[in-house]
Amino acid sequence: MGKRTVVPFGPQHPVLPEPIHLDLVLEDEKVVEAIPSIGFVHRGLEKLVEKRDYQEMAYVSERICGICSFVHGHGYCETLEGLFQVEVPDRAKFLRIMWGELSRMHSHLLWLGLMADAFGFESLFMQAWRLREKILDIFEQTTGGRIIHSVCKVGGLWRDVPEDMLKKIVETLEGMEGELQELANVFLKDYTVQKRTQGLGKMSAEEAFECGAMGPMLRGSGVAMDMRGLGQSGYEHLKFDPVVEQGGDCYARTNVRIREVFQSIDLIKQAIGLMPEGSIENKVKGSPEGECLVRMEQPRGQVIYYAKANGTRHLERFRVRTPTFANIMPLLNMLPGCDLADVPILVLTIDPCISCTER
Amino acid sequence: MSYLPKSPWLVHYDASSCNGCDIEVLACLTPLYDVERFGVLNIGNPKHADIFVVTGSVNEQNRSVIQNIYNQMAEPKVVVAVGACASSGGIFRECYNVQGGVDNVIPVDVYVSGCAARPEAIIDGVVQALGVLEQKYEESKKKGAETSHV
Numbered sequence: 306m307g308k309r310t311v312v313p314f315g316p317q318h319p320v321l322p323e324p325i326h327l328d329l330v331l332e333d334e335k336v337v338e339a340i341p342s343i344g345f346v347h348r349g350l351e352k353l354v355e356k357r358d359y360q361e362m363a364y365v366s367e368r369i370c371g372i373c374s375f376v377h378g379h380g381y382c383e384t385l386e387g388l389f390q391v392e393v394p395d396r397a398k399f400l401r402i403m404w405g406e407l408s409r410m411h412s413h414l415l416w417l418g419l420m421a422d423a424f425g426f427e428s429l430f431m432q433a434w435r436l437r438e439k440i441l442d443i444f445e446q447t448t449g450g451r452i453i454h455s456v457c458k459v460g461g462l463w464r465d466v467p468e469d470m471l472k473k474i475v476e477t478l479e480g481m482e483g484e485l486q487e488l489a490n491v492f493l494k495d496y497t498v499q500k501r502t503q504g505l506g507k508m509s510a511e512e513a514f515e516c517g518a519m520g521p522m523l524r525g526s527g528v529a530m531d532m533r534g535l536g537q538s539g540y541e542h543l544k545f546d547p548v549v550e551q552g553g554d555c556y557a558r559t560n561v562r563i564r565e566v567f568q569s570i571d572l573i574k575q576a577i578g579l580m581p582e583g584s585i586e587n588k589v590k591g592s593p594e595g596e597c598l599v600r601m602e603q604p605r606g607q608v609i610y611y612a613k614a615n616g617t618r619h620l621e622r623f624r625v626r627t628p629t630f631a632n633i634m635p636l637l638n639m640l641p642g643c644d645l646a647d648v649p650i651l652v653l654t655i656d657p658c659i660s661c662t663e664r
Numbered sequence: 665m666s667y668l669p670k671s672p673w674l675v676h677y678d679a680s681s682c683n684g685c686d687i688e689v690l691a692c693l694t695p696l697y698d699v700e701r702f703g704v705l706n707i708g709n710p711k712h713a714d715i716f717v718v719t720g721s722v723n724e725q726n727r728s729v730i731q732n733i734y735n736q737m738a739e740p741k742v743v744v745a746v747g748a749c750a751s752s753g754g755i756f757r758e759c760y761n762v763q764g765g766v767d768n769v770i771p772v773d774v775y776v777s778g779c780a781a782r783p784e785a786i787i788d789g790v791v792q793a794l795g796v797l798e799q800k801y802e803e804s805k806k807k808g809a810e811t812s813h814v
Contacts (some may be wrong), residue, residue, distance in 0.1 A: 316712075316726070316729055317675075317677050317708075317729060317733055319706065323678050323683065324677070324729070325679055326678075326725065326806075344723060345679075345680065345725050345729065346678070346679075346681070346720070346723075346726075347725065347761050348680055348721070348723065348756045348759045348761055348762050349756075349759040349760040349761040349762070350756065350759060352759065352760060353756070353758065353759055356758050364755065365755055367762045368682040368684070368755055368756075368779075369682065370682055370683050370688060371681070371682045371683035371684025371687060371780055372683050372687070374682075374684065390733065413729060415687065418694075430694075431694055432694055433696040434690075434691065434694035434695065435694060435696065436693070438696045450780075451688070451782065452682055452684040452687065452688060452780040453780050453782070541748045565712075604778070605800070613665045635691065658679075658683065660680075660681065660682050660683045662729070
Protein backbone atom coordinates (compact mmCIF):
# COMPACT_ATOMS: atom_id res chain seq x y z
CA MET A 306 0.00 0.00 0.00
CA GLY A 307 1.35 3.40 -1.00
CA LYS A 308 1.38 6.49 1.09
CA ARG A 309 -1.95 8.26 1.34
CA THR A 310 -2.28 11.93 0.51
CA VAL A 311 -5.28 14.21 0.47
CA VAL A 312 -5.64 16.59 -2.46
CA PRO A 313 -8.26 19.32 -2.14
CA PHE A 314 -10.22 19.84 -5.38
CA GLY A 315 -12.14 23.11 -5.56
CA PRO A 316 -14.05 25.25 -4.68
CA GLN A 317 -11.97 27.48 -6.94
CA HIS A 318 -10.48 25.26 -9.65
CA PRO A 319 -9.66 25.88 -13.34
CA VAL A 320 -12.03 23.20 -14.66
CA LEU A 321 -14.87 24.13 -12.36
CA PRO A 322 -17.05 27.02 -13.40
CA GLU A 323 -18.87 26.50 -10.14
CA PRO A 324 -17.74 25.86 -6.60
CA ILE A 325 -17.89 22.34 -5.25
CA HIS A 326 -15.25 20.97 -2.96
CA LEU A 327 -13.93 17.40 -3.02
CA ASP A 328 -11.27 16.03 -0.73
CA LEU A 329 -9.56 13.37 -2.84
CA VAL A 330 -7.73 10.72 -0.84
CA LEU A 331 -4.95 9.42 -3.09
CA GLU A 332 -2.77 6.37 -2.97
CA ASP A 333 0.04 7.18 -5.37
CA GLU A 334 -1.90 8.37 -8.43
CA LYS A 335 -5.11 6.45 -7.72
CA VAL A 336 -8.11 7.95 -5.98
CA VAL A 337 -9.18 5.85 -3.00
CA GLU A 338 -11.96 7.98 -1.66
CA ALA A 339 -13.69 11.25 -2.43
CA ILE A 340 -15.35 13.31 0.28
CA PRO A 341 -17.60 16.09 -1.02
CA SER A 342 -18.55 19.25 0.78
CA ILE A 343 -21.15 21.57 -0.64
CA GLY A 344 -22.89 24.74 0.44
CA PHE A 345 -20.82 27.40 -1.30
CA VAL A 346 -23.76 28.53 -3.42
CA HIS A 347 -26.58 28.05 -0.95
CA ARG A 348 -28.79 31.12 -0.92
CA GLY A 349 -31.98 29.93 0.70
CA LEU A 350 -34.13 30.64 -2.31
CA GLU A 351 -37.02 28.39 -1.32
CA LYS A 352 -37.68 30.42 1.79
CA LEU A 353 -38.06 33.54 -0.32
CA VAL A 354 -41.70 32.49 -0.93
CA GLU A 355 -42.48 34.19 2.37
CA LYS A 356 -41.34 37.54 1.04
CA ARG A 357 -42.32 37.37 -2.65
CA ASP A 358 -45.82 36.66 -3.85
CA TYR A 359 -46.56 33.80 -6.22
CA GLN A 360 -46.24 35.88 -9.42
CA GLU A 361 -42.90 37.35 -8.38
CA MET A 362 -41.59 33.91 -7.44
CA ALA A 363 -41.66 32.97 -11.15
CA TYR A 364 -38.73 35.34 -11.63
CA VAL A 365 -36.95 34.06 -8.54
CA SER A 366 -37.31 30.44 -9.59
CA GLU A 367 -35.82 31.26 -13.01
CA ARG A 368 -32.71 32.22 -11.13
CA ILE A 369 -32.32 28.83 -9.46
CA CYS A 370 -29.90 28.20 -12.27
CA GLY A 371 -28.74 30.34 -15.16
CA ILE A 372 -28.21 27.41 -17.54
CA CYS A 373 -31.65 25.82 -17.41
CA SER A 374 -33.40 29.02 -16.31
CA PHE A 375 -36.29 28.55 -18.70
CA VAL A 376 -37.02 25.04 -17.43
CA HIS A 377 -37.10 26.23 -13.84
CA GLY A 378 -39.46 29.08 -14.67
CA HIS A 379 -41.62 26.68 -16.65
CA GLY A 380 -41.65 24.10 -13.84
CA TYR A 381 -42.65 26.66 -11.26
CA CYS A 382 -45.45 28.00 -13.43
CA GLU A 383 -46.72 24.49 -14.12
CA THR A 384 -46.81 23.75 -10.41
CA LEU A 385 -48.79 26.89 -9.75
CA GLU A 386 -51.12 26.11 -12.66
CA GLY A 387 -51.69 22.79 -10.94
CA LEU A 388 -52.72 24.63 -7.78
CA PHE A 389 -55.05 26.95 -9.69
CA GLN A 390 -56.23 24.05 -11.87
CA VAL A 391 -55.76 26.16 -14.97
CA GLU A 392 -55.11 24.60 -18.36
CA VAL A 393 -52.60 26.50 -20.51
CA PRO A 394 -53.62 27.17 -24.16
CA ASP A 395 -52.05 24.85 -26.72
CA ARG A 396 -50.01 27.57 -28.37
CA ALA A 397 -48.37 28.43 -25.06
CA LYS A 398 -47.68 24.74 -24.42
CA PHE A 399 -45.87 24.31 -27.72
CA LEU A 400 -43.95 27.54 -27.31
CA ARG A 401 -42.84 26.31 -23.90
CA ILE A 402 -41.70 23.05 -25.46
CA MET A 403 -39.78 25.00 -28.07
CA TRP A 404 -37.96 27.11 -25.50
CA GLY A 405 -37.43 24.13 -23.23
CA GLU A 406 -35.80 22.14 -25.99
CA LEU A 407 -33.70 25.13 -27.02
CA SER A 408 -32.55 25.26 -23.37
CA ARG A 409 -31.62 21.62 -23.56
CA MET A 410 -29.61 22.23 -26.73
CA HIS A 411 -27.73 25.17 -25.26
CA SER A 412 -27.12 23.33 -22.01
CA HIS A 413 -25.77 20.24 -23.77
CA LEU A 414 -23.57 22.30 -26.10
CA LEU A 415 -22.26 24.17 -23.07
CA TRP A 416 -21.54 20.86 -21.40
CA LEU A 417 -19.81 19.46 -24.51
CA GLY A 418 -17.57 22.52 -24.51
CA LEU A 419 -16.70 22.20 -20.84
CA MET A 420 -16.06 18.49 -21.31
CA ALA A 421 -13.65 19.25 -24.16
CA ASP A 422 -11.97 21.80 -21.92
CA ALA A 423 -11.65 19.18 -19.16
CA PHE A 424 -9.68 16.83 -21.38
CA GLY A 425 -7.65 19.71 -22.74
CA PHE A 426 -9.14 20.05 -26.24
CA GLU A 427 -9.33 23.82 -26.32
CA SER A 428 -10.43 24.33 -29.93
CA LEU A 429 -13.27 21.85 -29.54
CA PHE A 430 -14.45 23.85 -26.52
CA MET A 431 -14.48 26.97 -28.68
CA GLN A 432 -16.40 25.20 -31.46
CA ALA A 433 -19.10 23.96 -29.11
CA TRP A 434 -19.55 27.40 -27.63
CA ARG A 435 -19.59 29.03 -31.04
CA LEU A 436 -22.56 26.85 -32.01
CA ARG A 437 -24.22 27.57 -28.69
CA GLU A 438 -24.20 31.30 -29.45
CA LYS A 439 -26.63 30.69 -32.33
CA ILE A 440 -29.14 29.25 -29.87
CA LEU A 441 -28.62 32.18 -27.53
CA ASP A 442 -29.32 34.46 -30.49
CA ILE A 443 -32.67 32.71 -31.01
CA PHE A 444 -33.41 33.20 -27.32
CA GLU A 445 -32.53 36.85 -27.52
CA GLN A 446 -34.69 37.38 -30.59
CA THR A 447 -37.73 35.66 -29.09
CA THR A 448 -37.55 36.50 -25.37
CA GLY A 449 -35.18 39.45 -25.12
CA GLY A 450 -32.69 37.77 -22.80
CA ARG A 451 -29.69 35.59 -23.48
CA ILE A 452 -29.63 33.73 -20.19
CA ILE A 453 -32.57 34.79 -18.07
CA HIS A 454 -35.69 34.92 -20.20
CA SER A 455 -38.57 35.71 -17.83
CA VAL A 456 -41.09 34.67 -20.42
CA CYS A 457 -43.21 32.21 -18.43
CA LYS A 458 -45.97 33.41 -16.19
CA VAL A 459 -48.52 31.53 -14.15
CA GLY A 460 -51.26 30.72 -16.64
CA GLY A 461 -49.28 31.13 -19.84
CA LEU A 462 -46.61 33.29 -21.37
CA TRP A 463 -45.67 36.95 -21.36
CA ARG A 464 -44.97 37.12 -25.08
CA ASP A 465 -45.86 35.39 -28.31
CA VAL A 466 -43.56 34.57 -31.20
CA PRO A 467 -44.66 35.69 -34.69
CA GLU A 468 -45.03 33.10 -37.46
CA ASP A 469 -42.18 34.35 -39.63
CA MET A 470 -39.81 34.14 -36.69
CA LEU A 471 -40.86 30.55 -36.04
CA LYS A 472 -40.00 29.79 -39.66
CA LYS A 473 -36.63 31.44 -39.23
CA ILE A 474 -35.93 29.40 -36.10
CA VAL A 475 -36.55 26.17 -38.03
CA GLU A 476 -34.26 27.38 -40.80
CA THR A 477 -31.50 28.29 -38.33
CA LEU A 478 -31.73 24.91 -36.62
CA GLU A 479 -31.68 23.04 -39.92
CA GLY A 480 -28.64 25.04 -40.94
CA MET A 481 -26.92 24.06 -37.71
CA GLU A 482 -27.34 20.33 -38.21
CA GLY A 483 -24.31 19.95 -40.45
CA GLU A 484 -22.04 21.83 -38.08
CA LEU A 485 -23.38 19.89 -35.12
CA GLN A 486 -22.63 16.66 -36.94
CA GLU A 487 -19.03 17.77 -37.49
CA LEU A 488 -18.74 18.56 -33.79
CA ALA A 489 -20.28 15.21 -32.89
CA ASN A 490 -17.82 13.37 -35.14
CA VAL A 491 -14.89 14.75 -33.16
CA PHE A 492 -16.43 13.70 -29.85
CA LEU A 493 -17.41 10.25 -31.04
CA LYS A 494 -14.81 9.27 -33.63
CA ASP A 495 -11.61 11.05 -32.67
CA TYR A 496 -9.02 8.58 -31.38
CA THR A 497 -7.61 10.79 -28.61
CA VAL A 498 -11.06 11.77 -27.35
CA GLN A 499 -12.12 8.12 -27.30
CA LYS A 500 -9.00 7.27 -25.32
CA ARG A 501 -10.00 9.75 -22.64
CA THR A 502 -13.67 8.82 -22.39
CA GLN A 503 -14.13 5.15 -23.27
CA GLY A 504 -14.30 2.77 -20.34
CA LEU A 505 -14.03 5.61 -17.84
CA GLY A 506 -16.52 5.82 -14.99
CA LYS A 507 -18.33 2.64 -15.93
CA MET A 508 -21.73 2.13 -14.34
CA SER A 509 -24.09 -0.79 -14.93
CA ALA A 510 -27.82 -0.21 -15.33
CA GLU A 511 -28.61 -1.63 -11.85
CA GLU A 512 -25.87 0.40 -10.21
CA ALA A 513 -26.99 3.61 -11.88
CA PHE A 514 -30.62 3.00 -10.97
CA GLU A 515 -29.89 2.01 -7.38
CA CYS A 516 -27.76 5.01 -6.54
CA GLY A 517 -30.44 7.25 -8.00
CA ALA A 518 -28.77 8.60 -11.14
CA MET A 519 -30.89 10.87 -13.32
CA GLY A 520 -31.15 12.00 -16.90
CA PRO A 521 -28.26 11.30 -19.30
CA MET A 522 -26.36 9.55 -16.50
CA LEU A 523 -29.09 6.95 -16.26
CA ARG A 524 -29.85 6.78 -19.97
CA GLY A 525 -26.15 6.33 -20.73
CA SER A 526 -26.30 3.13 -18.68
CA GLY A 527 -29.22 1.74 -20.62
CA VAL A 528 -32.23 2.73 -18.50
CA ALA A 529 -34.90 4.46 -20.55
CA MET A 530 -36.22 6.97 -18.07
CA ASP A 531 -37.25 10.35 -19.38
CA MET A 532 -39.92 12.55 -17.83
CA ARG A 533 -40.87 13.88 -21.26
CA GLY A 534 -42.45 10.50 -21.81
CA LEU A 535 -44.98 11.07 -19.01
CA GLY A 536 -47.40 12.52 -21.54
CA GLN A 537 -47.85 15.93 -20.00
CA SER A 538 -47.33 19.61 -20.86
CA GLY A 539 -47.81 19.04 -24.60
CA TYR A 540 -45.27 16.24 -25.09
CA GLU A 541 -48.16 13.80 -25.52
CA HIS A 542 -48.72 15.25 -29.01
CA LEU A 543 -45.11 14.73 -30.13
CA LYS A 544 -43.37 11.63 -31.39
CA PHE A 545 -40.74 10.95 -28.83
CA ASP A 546 -38.47 8.08 -27.80
CA PRO A 547 -35.90 8.51 -25.03
CA VAL A 548 -32.27 8.38 -26.15
CA VAL A 549 -30.59 5.36 -24.59
CA GLU A 550 -27.02 4.09 -24.82
CA GLN A 551 -25.74 0.84 -23.34
CA GLY A 552 -22.07 1.63 -22.67
CA GLY A 553 -22.42 3.12 -19.18
CA ASP A 554 -19.13 5.03 -19.48
CA CYS A 555 -18.25 8.67 -20.16
CA TYR A 556 -18.30 7.97 -23.91
CA ALA A 557 -21.88 6.67 -23.75
CA ARG A 558 -23.01 9.65 -21.72
CA THR A 559 -21.42 12.02 -24.23
CA ASN A 560 -23.19 10.12 -26.97
CA VAL A 561 -26.55 10.44 -25.18
CA ARG A 562 -26.17 14.18 -24.88
CA ILE A 563 -25.11 14.59 -28.50
CA ARG A 564 -28.05 12.55 -29.72
CA GLU A 565 -30.37 14.56 -27.48
CA VAL A 566 -29.24 17.75 -29.21
CA PHE A 567 -30.44 16.30 -32.52
CA GLN A 568 -33.58 14.97 -30.86
CA SER A 569 -34.33 18.46 -29.55
CA ILE A 570 -34.10 19.89 -33.06
CA ASP A 571 -36.61 17.27 -34.16
CA LEU A 572 -38.96 18.03 -31.22
CA ILE A 573 -38.80 21.78 -31.89
CA LYS A 574 -39.70 21.18 -35.54
CA GLN A 575 -42.62 18.97 -34.52
CA ALA A 576 -43.81 21.52 -31.94
CA ILE A 577 -43.66 24.41 -34.40
CA GLY A 578 -45.48 22.29 -36.98
CA LEU A 579 -48.31 21.53 -34.56
CA MET A 580 -48.54 25.02 -33.08
CA PRO A 581 -52.10 26.39 -33.43
CA GLU A 582 -53.10 30.04 -33.61
CA GLY A 583 -54.70 31.50 -30.57
CA SER A 584 -54.14 33.04 -27.20
CA ILE A 585 -51.08 32.36 -25.09
CA GLU A 586 -52.58 32.86 -21.68
CA ASN A 587 -55.45 31.77 -19.48
CA LYS A 588 -55.68 34.36 -16.77
CA VAL A 589 -55.52 33.16 -13.17
CA LYS A 590 -57.55 34.89 -10.48
CA GLY A 591 -57.32 34.91 -6.71
CA SER A 592 -54.79 33.11 -4.58
CA PRO A 593 -53.54 29.54 -4.81
CA GLU A 594 -54.63 26.85 -2.40
CA GLY A 595 -53.68 23.22 -1.90
CA GLU A 596 -50.67 21.15 -2.84
CA CYS A 597 -49.08 20.25 -6.15
CA LEU A 598 -46.11 18.22 -7.31
CA VAL A 599 -44.70 18.34 -10.82
CA ARG A 600 -42.00 16.19 -12.38
CA MET A 601 -40.17 17.41 -15.44
CA GLU A 602 -37.15 16.57 -17.55
CA GLN A 603 -34.45 19.17 -17.23
CA PRO A 604 -31.30 18.91 -19.40
CA ARG A 605 -29.61 17.15 -16.48
CA GLY A 606 -32.43 14.82 -15.54
CA GLN A 607 -35.59 14.70 -13.54
CA VAL A 608 -36.50 17.75 -11.52
CA ILE A 609 -39.31 17.85 -8.98
CA TYR A 610 -41.26 20.92 -7.89
CA TYR A 611 -43.53 20.91 -4.92
CA ALA A 612 -45.68 23.81 -3.78
CA LYS A 613 -48.05 24.14 -0.87
CA ALA A 614 -50.38 27.10 -0.64
CA ASN A 615 -52.80 28.31 2.01
CA GLY A 616 -55.04 30.72 0.13
CA THR A 617 -52.84 33.80 0.50
CA ARG A 618 -50.70 35.50 -2.14
CA HIS A 619 -47.63 33.89 -0.63
CA LEU A 620 -46.94 30.18 -0.89
CA GLU A 621 -46.49 28.30 2.32
CA ARG A 622 -43.76 26.01 1.04
CA PHE A 623 -41.87 25.68 -2.21
CA ARG A 624 -39.45 22.84 -2.74
CA VAL A 625 -37.25 21.90 -5.67
CA ARG A 626 -35.32 18.68 -6.05
CA THR A 627 -32.75 18.95 -8.77
CA PRO A 628 -30.99 16.21 -10.79
CA THR A 629 -27.41 17.17 -9.91
CA PHE A 630 -28.11 16.45 -6.27
CA ALA A 631 -29.11 12.93 -7.27
CA ASN A 632 -26.09 12.60 -9.55
CA ILE A 633 -23.51 13.38 -6.85
CA MET A 634 -23.99 9.89 -5.42
CA PRO A 635 -23.02 8.08 -8.68
CA LEU A 636 -20.05 10.46 -8.93
CA LEU A 637 -18.81 9.36 -5.51
CA ASN A 638 -19.19 5.74 -6.62
CA MET A 639 -17.23 6.35 -9.83
CA LEU A 640 -14.30 8.26 -8.37
CA PRO A 641 -12.56 5.56 -6.26
CA GLY A 642 -10.09 3.64 -8.41
CA CYS A 643 -9.62 6.30 -11.09
CA ASP A 644 -6.46 8.28 -11.86
CA LEU A 645 -6.10 11.79 -10.55
CA ALA A 646 -5.88 13.06 -14.14
CA ASP A 647 -9.33 11.62 -14.88
CA VAL A 648 -11.05 13.38 -11.98
CA PRO A 649 -12.05 16.49 -13.99
CA ILE A 650 -13.68 14.31 -16.67
CA LEU A 651 -15.56 12.27 -14.10
CA VAL A 652 -16.76 15.38 -12.29
CA LEU A 653 -17.96 16.88 -15.55
CA THR A 654 -19.59 13.71 -16.82
CA ILE A 655 -22.44 14.16 -14.35
CA ASP A 656 -22.97 17.66 -15.81
CA PRO A 657 -22.78 19.30 -12.40
CA CYS A 658 -24.98 22.30 -11.81
CA ILE A 659 -24.14 23.34 -8.30
CA SER A 660 -26.38 26.36 -8.11
CA CYS A 661 -29.35 24.11 -8.93
CA THR A 662 -28.28 21.70 -6.25
CA GLU A 663 -27.87 24.19 -3.47
CA ARG A 664 -30.27 26.96 -4.47
CA MET B 665 -8.95 53.82 -22.15
CA SER B 666 -5.82 52.44 -20.65
CA TYR B 667 -2.30 52.20 -22.06
CA LEU B 668 -0.98 49.66 -19.63
CA PRO B 669 1.80 47.73 -21.39
CA LYS B 670 0.57 44.43 -20.06
CA SER B 671 -2.01 41.77 -20.88
CA PRO B 672 -4.53 41.60 -18.07
CA TRP B 673 -5.05 38.11 -16.71
CA LEU B 674 -8.13 37.44 -14.69
CA VAL B 675 -9.22 34.93 -12.14
CA HIS B 676 -12.91 34.17 -11.87
CA TYR B 677 -14.76 32.92 -8.83
CA ASP B 678 -18.44 32.05 -8.61
CA ALA B 679 -19.44 33.17 -5.12
CA SER B 680 -23.10 32.21 -4.99
CA SER B 681 -24.30 33.17 -8.39
CA CYS B 682 -27.05 31.39 -10.32
CA ASN B 683 -24.54 30.53 -13.11
CA GLY B 684 -26.01 33.12 -15.42
CA CYS B 685 -23.18 35.60 -14.98
CA ASP B 686 -20.56 32.82 -14.88
CA ILE B 687 -21.42 31.45 -18.25
CA GLU B 688 -21.52 34.99 -19.60
CA VAL B 689 -17.99 35.53 -18.25
CA LEU B 690 -16.99 32.34 -20.05
CA ALA B 691 -18.90 33.44 -23.15
CA CYS B 692 -16.60 36.48 -23.31
CA LEU B 693 -13.71 34.10 -23.97
CA THR B 694 -15.40 32.15 -26.73
CA PRO B 695 -15.47 32.97 -30.46
CA LEU B 696 -18.29 35.54 -30.55
CA TYR B 697 -16.59 37.98 -28.17
CA ASP B 698 -13.15 36.40 -27.90
CA VAL B 699 -11.30 38.67 -25.49
CA GLU B 700 -8.29 36.39 -25.68
CA ARG B 701 -7.26 38.19 -28.86
CA PHE B 702 -6.58 41.24 -26.66
CA GLY B 703 -4.41 39.17 -24.34
CA VAL B 704 -7.07 38.74 -21.65
CA LEU B 705 -6.67 35.28 -20.20
CA ASN B 706 -8.88 33.49 -17.73
CA ILE B 707 -6.39 31.89 -15.43
CA GLY B 708 -6.93 29.37 -12.65
CA ASN B 709 -4.14 30.53 -10.39
CA PRO B 710 -4.88 33.69 -8.38
CA LYS B 711 -1.15 34.38 -8.04
CA HIS B 712 -0.91 35.00 -11.79
CA ALA B 713 -3.94 37.25 -12.03
CA ASP B 714 -4.32 41.02 -12.08
CA ILE B 715 -8.09 41.22 -12.12
CA PHE B 716 -10.44 39.33 -9.79
CA VAL B 717 -13.86 38.79 -11.37
CA VAL B 718 -16.48 37.81 -8.81
CA THR B 719 -20.03 36.79 -9.64
CA GLY B 720 -22.73 36.20 -7.08
CA SER B 721 -23.25 37.33 -3.54
CA VAL B 722 -21.47 36.51 -0.33
CA ASN B 723 -22.61 33.85 2.11
CA GLU B 724 -21.12 32.38 5.27
CA GLN B 725 -19.45 29.49 3.46
CA ASN B 726 -17.72 31.35 0.64
CA ARG B 727 -16.68 34.44 2.61
CA SER B 728 -13.31 32.95 3.52
CA VAL B 729 -12.80 31.61 -0.03
CA ILE B 730 -13.21 35.08 -1.56
CA GLN B 731 -10.89 36.58 1.06
CA ASN B 732 -8.36 33.82 0.46
CA ILE B 733 -8.27 34.27 -3.33
CA TYR B 734 -7.99 38.04 -2.92
CA ASN B 735 -5.09 37.70 -0.48
CA GLN B 736 -3.23 35.37 -2.82
CA MET B 737 -3.25 37.89 -5.67
CA ALA B 738 -0.18 40.09 -6.10
CA GLU B 739 -0.41 43.91 -5.92
CA PRO B 740 -1.57 45.90 -7.80
CA LYS B 741 -4.92 44.14 -8.19
CA VAL B 742 -8.42 45.14 -9.19
CA VAL B 743 -11.75 43.58 -8.23
CA VAL B 744 -14.70 43.55 -10.64
CA ALA B 745 -18.11 42.62 -9.22
CA VAL B 746 -20.17 41.19 -12.09
CA GLY B 747 -23.94 41.23 -11.93
CA ALA B 748 -26.62 42.45 -9.55
CA CYS B 749 -25.88 39.76 -6.95
CA ALA B 750 -22.19 40.60 -6.68
CA SER B 751 -23.01 44.31 -6.48
CA SER B 752 -25.74 44.26 -3.86
CA GLY B 753 -27.20 40.80 -3.41
CA GLY B 754 -29.69 41.31 -6.22
CA ILE B 755 -32.87 39.29 -6.21
CA PHE B 756 -31.51 37.14 -3.37
CA ARG B 757 -30.82 40.15 -1.13
CA GLU B 758 -33.43 39.05 1.41
CA CYS B 759 -32.49 35.38 1.51
CA TYR B 760 -31.39 34.17 4.92
CA ASN B 761 -28.03 32.92 3.70
CA VAL B 762 -27.07 35.96 1.64
CA GLN B 763 -25.06 38.71 3.26
CA GLY B 764 -25.10 41.13 0.34
CA GLY B 765 -22.57 42.20 -2.23
CA VAL B 766 -18.91 41.27 -2.53
CA ASP B 767 -17.90 44.67 -1.12
CA ASN B 768 -18.80 43.30 2.32
CA VAL B 769 -15.62 41.23 2.21
CA ILE B 770 -13.13 42.84 -0.16
CA PRO B 771 -12.82 46.31 -1.72
CA VAL B 772 -14.52 46.44 -5.13
CA ASP B 773 -13.25 48.78 -7.85
CA VAL B 774 -15.72 48.25 -10.70
CA TYR B 775 -19.37 47.23 -10.57
CA VAL B 776 -21.03 45.65 -13.59
CA SER B 777 -24.81 45.81 -13.65
CA GLY B 778 -27.29 43.35 -15.09
CA CYS B 779 -29.07 40.15 -14.20
CA ALA B 780 -27.55 38.33 -15.93
CA ALA B 781 -24.79 40.75 -16.93
CA ARG B 782 -24.33 40.83 -20.70
CA PRO B 783 -20.92 39.92 -22.15
CA GLU B 784 -20.60 43.44 -23.58
CA ALA B 785 -21.09 44.88 -20.11
CA ILE B 786 -18.56 42.47 -18.61
CA ILE B 787 -15.96 43.38 -21.25
CA ASP B 788 -16.65 47.06 -20.60
CA GLY B 789 -16.17 46.46 -16.86
CA VAL B 790 -12.84 44.73 -17.45
CA VAL B 791 -11.69 47.60 -19.69
CA GLN B 792 -12.56 50.04 -16.91
CA ALA B 793 -10.71 47.82 -14.48
CA LEU B 794 -7.63 48.21 -16.66
CA GLY B 795 -7.76 51.96 -16.08
CA VAL B 796 -7.92 51.40 -12.33
CA LEU B 797 -5.09 48.90 -12.57
CA GLU B 798 -2.92 51.41 -14.40
CA GLN B 799 -3.67 54.06 -11.78
CA LYS B 800 -2.77 51.67 -8.96
CA TYR B 801 0.38 50.68 -10.81
CA GLU B 802 1.44 54.35 -11.12
CA GLU B 803 0.71 54.98 -7.44
CA SER B 804 2.72 51.99 -6.33
CA LYS B 805 5.62 53.13 -8.55
CA LYS B 806 5.50 56.63 -7.04
CA LYS B 807 5.38 55.19 -3.54
CA GLY B 808 8.34 52.95 -4.36
CA ALA B 809 10.34 55.97 -5.64
CA GLU B 810 9.54 58.00 -2.48
CA THR B 811 10.64 55.27 -0.12
CA SER B 812 13.83 54.66 -2.09
CA HIS B 813 14.80 58.38 -1.67
CA VAL B 814 14.48 58.05 2.12
